[in-house]
Each structure stands twice: as C-alpha cells, then as structure tokens.
Amino acid sequence: MSNNNTNFSAGLRRARKAAGFRTQQDFSDAFHKSLNAVQKWEQGKTKPTMDEFLDLCHFFNCDADYLLGNMEEKTHDLHFICDTTGLSSKAVAALIDLRKKSAVRAYSDLLSSIITDPDFEYFLGLLEGFFSAEKEYSAELSMSRFNFRQKDLAVFAAGNALQKIMERVESEFTKQYLSTEQRLELYTEEKMMKKRAGGASNG
Numbered sequence: 001m002s003n004n005n006t007n008f009s010a011g012l013r014r015a016r017k018a019a020g021f022r023t024q025q026d027f028s029d030a031f032h033k034s035l036n037a038v039q040k041w042e043q044g045k046t047k048p049t050m051d052e053f054l055d056l057c058h059f060f061n062c063d064a065d066y067l068l069g070n071m072e073e074k075t076h077d078l079h080f081i082c083d084t085t086g087l088s089s090k091a092v093a094a095l096i097d098l099r100k101k102s103a104v105r106a107y108s109d110l111l112s113s114i115i116t117d118p119d120f121e122y123f124l125g126l127l128e129g130f131f132s133a134e135k136e137y138s139a140e141l142s143m144s145r146f147n148f149r150q151k152d153l154a155v156f157a158a159g160n161a162l163q164k165i166m167e168r169v170e171s172e173f174t175k176q177y178l179s180t181e182q183r184l185e186l187y188t189e190e191k192m193m194k195k196r197a198g199g200a201s202n203g
Helices: 005-018 024-030 035-043 050-060 076-085 087-101 104-117 120-140 144-176 180-203
Strands: none
Touching: 005 035, 005 050, 024 035, 024 050, 076 087, 087 104, 104 144, 120 144
C-alpha cells in the first residue's frame, strides 16, 4: 500500500457510507473489527495490514484503487465503462442491475436496439437543445411567444423521432421473439402489404 494514509482513510470513509453504514460502529460490527481500529483507519492514524486491506476489498466488493482513493468507481471494469461511454457510475450500475434481473432480460436488448437506431443521436440532440433552451430562457425570467413556439417545435420533433425509433425497434423486437411460423406469417403479410401499396401507387 504505497498511497498515504490520508487517501486510504478518505477512501474507506467513502466506501463505508456508500455501502450504507452510517456510523463507524455499524461498520465495525459488520466487519468484525473493533471500533477503535476503524476510527484510527478513518482518521489516518494507522493503516490495516495487507490481509485486512484485502478483506476490506472483498467486504466492499471493490478494487484496491477504490479504497485508496485513486478512482471514483468501485472496480476498474466499471471505471473503464464510465470513462469510455461518459455515463455515470450510478447509470452503469443501474444497467448492470437491470441485466441481472432475469424477468427483464429483454429490457437490455430493447435498450441496445434503441441506442443503435440511426435516429437515436438525432433524438438526443433534440432533447439536449430543448433542455439547454429551457435553462437559458428560465434564467431570463421572461419568455416570448417565439421561445414558447421553439420549445413546442422541439418537443414535437423529439416525439416524432422517438416514434420512428420505437416503430423500428418494435419491428425488430417482434421478429426476434416470434416463432418460425409466426415470422413466416409476418413476412408474408408485410410482403402483401408492400405489393398492395405498390399497386395503389401505380394506379
């Protein structure tokens, strides 16, 4: 443990509170260590032995750098994901937790389809523009009719973009979870609809 005691004491205190232990006594009881030892760790007066440090990592289910105050995320995997995607550790943790719930495994597939849709970036741009305008206009305390109109148009455009995304995702999702016979039936129906549409346009 080459980092100084100050970094570790701050890291331990953060880990304890993040784990839901409001007091040092609560944590010391759960970790089966004396309150005096925990207090000295958090005050930077002493540091745990290597075995105790590894036990702490196991207890908090985190990597060493988290306890040493070298990163905000609990694990290097989580740190890499957050650093690469720009998502907060809370958002990534929520996605991971969602994925673990067997009853909603389809949610992850659904979210993947939405994110990879060609209009998703356009949709986010509309949202970002809307909220930026909202913040700017609110700061001015007064909003003209033009500004209200701008906001309405942004909401309308975002709604249309989201509808297109959901239509494509619905089509993809439906085919993914249909049986072979159902997919064949759907394919035949879509083919007939296109044929009718083509005939109507030619007429």
